[in-house]
Amino acid sequence: xxxxxxxxxxxxxxxxxxxxxxxxxxxxxxxxxxxxxxxxxxxxxxxxxxxxxxxxxxxxxxxxxxxxxx
Numbered sequence: 001x002x003x004x005x006x007x008x009x010x011x012x013x014x015x016x017x018x019x020x021x022x023x024x025x026x027x028x029x030x031x032x033x034x035x036x037x038x039x040x041x042x043x044x045x046x047x048x049x050x051x052x053x054x055x056x057x058x059x060x061x062x063x064x065x066x067x068x069x070x
Contacts, residue, residue: 001047001060005039007032021058022046 007017015032017039019025027042029035050057 001057002062003043003058004061004063005036007035007039017042019043019046021061 003019003021005017005019007015009015014028014030015035016028017035025042025046027035027038029038047057
């Protein structure tokens with residue numbers, strides 16, 4: 001499954017990762033790579049919790065990112 005993750009660096013230099021379609025699913029790391037690893041683990045735990053409580057699992061996204069020069 002794929003979920004959109006937004007990563008921003010806070011004023012202290014920590015990378016904060018958030019999943020908009022999974023409310024409260026937030027993690028962080030001292031590097032971007034660490035934040036991505038941590039949010040992946042958080043997403044997996046979040047989805048396991050939804051399934052354990054018979055809650056609906058948000059659908060996976062299907063999107064592409066296009067980079068343009070400008």
